[in-house]
Amino acid sequence: ATGTEPQQNSGGVRTTARAAIAAPHLRTDRWWLAPAVTAAGLLAFVVYSTWRAFANADYYAAPYVSPFYSPCLAENCKTMPSGPNADLFGSWWAISPAIIILIFPLGFRLTCYYYRKAYYRSFWASPPACAVAEPHRTYSGETRFPLILQNVHRYFFYAAILVAGVLTYDTVLSFRDPHENWGHMGLGTVVFLVNITLIWAYTISCHSCRHIVGGKLKHFSRHPVRYKAWQFVGRLNARHMQLAWASLLSVALADFYVYLVASGVFADPRFF
Numbered sequence: 001a002t003g004t005e006p007q008q009n010s011g012g013v014r015t016t017a018r019a020a021i022a023a024p025h026l027r028t029d030r031w032w033l034a035p036a037v038t039a040a041g042l043l044a045f046v047v048y049s050t051w052r053a054f055a056n057a058d059y060y061a062a063p064y065v066s067p068f069y070s071p072c073l074a075e076n077c078k079t080m081p082s083g084p085n086a087d088l089f090g091s092w093w094a095i096s097p098a099i100i101i102l103i104f105p106l107g108f109r110l111t112c113y114y115y116r117k118a119y120y121r122s123f124w125a126s127p128p129a130c131a132v133a134e135p136h137r138t139y140s141g142e143t144r145f146p147l148i149l150q151n152v153h154r155y156f157f158y159a160a161i162l163v164a165g166v167l168t169y170d171t172v173l174s175f176r177d178p179h180e181n182w183g184h185m186g187l188g189t190v191v192f193l194v195n196i197t198l199i200w201a202y203t204i205s206c207h208s209c210r211h212i213v214g215g216k217l218k219h220f221s222r223h224p225v226r227y228k229a230w231q232f233v234g235r236l237n238a239r240h241m242q243l244a245w246a247s248l249l250s251v252a253l254a255d256f257y258v259y260l261v262a263s264g265v266f267a268d269p270r271f272f
């Protein structure tokens, strides 16, 4: 025996249909670093956002409302009346109003092409990295239940546009002082401006958006406006991973800023 014979019946990369290589992978670099860092980053966000979404407190510091809690759709919303609030869920809704709307940004990111790659690699090791064999016996990809449900991403994209619209409205409202007078600006306004820019850039750079804008066309020359828009989205799309991380960080920071001001850690510095 040479040690390189395929081990029959063990499935996965050891079947006779696959190359008879003894080593599970031939890479000698630190290929595990990227999935490990990805897993740590995603876990940190999940822990933080779960704590904040269930906290049901410190999500409003006039004129700022946390992006995790907007739009606020329950009667127990403790935000300014002129914000994007509607008592759709009435007084029977007793838990955190963030839970009502979280499904939309969460669903958008969970089904995002980039995040799929990130958590398939870092949490499911399917595969853990390029040219590293996956440990699973079988692979059905996204062709069957449950992963075929990832196809709902294109619909989450439309929901994400609405959510980005609401956060844009919140950013406009942040140009007021705590007494709702217009023409003012604080450090929170800058935090909100950076966040909404990154949220839009991430949303527009979506692969589904690229297809909606430029897909199903036979001749770009007959659709010059869509061609220009497709080129623009394509340029952003090339940075989709970076924008996914930057906007994840910025939305957490915007929420954390509201938390710090609302809980009295410091007062929002006002520029004018």
Ligand code: FES
Residues within 6 Å of the ligand: 108, 111, 112, 113, 114, 115, 153, 157, 202, 203, 205, 206, 207, 208, 209, 240
């Ligand atoms: Fe990432 Fe659509 S592919 S948001």
